[in-house]
Amino acid sequence: MTIDIPHRATPSAGSRATDRPGDTSPFALALLLRRAHWRVAGVMTEALRPLGIELRHFAVLLVLVDRGPTVQRDLAAATGSDKAGIMRVVDDLERMGLAVRKAVPGDRRVRAVEITPRGVELFDAAHVAAEPLAERLVADLGPGEREQLTGLLTRFAHPVEGQA
Template sequence: MTSPASRRDAATRASDRPGDASPFALGLLLRRAHWRAAGVMSEALRPLGIELRHFAVLIVLVDRGPTVQRDLAAATGTDKAGIMRVVDDLERRNLAVRKAVPGDRRARSVEITPEGLALFDAAHVAAEPLVERLTADLGPDGSEQLTRLLTLLAHPGDQEPAPPTHSG
């Protein structure tokens, strides 16, 4: 004999299929959407010779300026060894440089180079048409609405929600 839990209707079980009513559906859909978006971003970065993990560091450096490696690791969700490898790669390409931190002989600050900034800008140009293709099915205002909603999810309490827009 099967238990009540095992007889549960398949429609209530977690999946990432359209129409899933489980409490896990949102997370699973966000994961699938992330995979698609990451694939598109990787496609944009590939001709530039870098990967998403490199670009994530460049984003932090552009946003924060020179940043110590431990803070780069935290900001990108990378472990200490991983961030060292990424920064090594960026240094080899002359996209970033490590500098000593005054007053702390062990700490190293990472700074984006002019070449790194040029690549950062080129990546945005390369990504634009790919992102348009990714979001084409969302309709004319869909991309902006999705960005607004994801911002509210990712940064709760940091943003005032925009008033709803009505077309007509």
């Protein structure tokens, strides 16, 4: 199988994808967001490590705190996980006493996952542990820039219906 690559004249200097400031490549934004994700994930992983959980565990706890008891397929969708991955995370959370699976009335095959009181305590402790590290992430931003960045990323991640 061959891939048909449209031929272009010599590419312009800015057409090569990088994540450097000023890159005009159509991939530049994606690469910048990826680098930002790596940086934030590394810092949040550092905050969670002493609590004995990983970012994937925290992502599920976050959904459970936000939505209440949630079926596993919805947890998978909300966290960007696959079916097998979410099962492993929920198994881990159950072993740690942070979440439990409960039957869903009317459907014996489906189980909802619910955060336990211990899970809520750990969730709160994670926020306390992460606060100084999160502050370090935005330390180089000027007045109002943290709020501006948060606002822009929120609009970008959650586009208004019909604008995606």
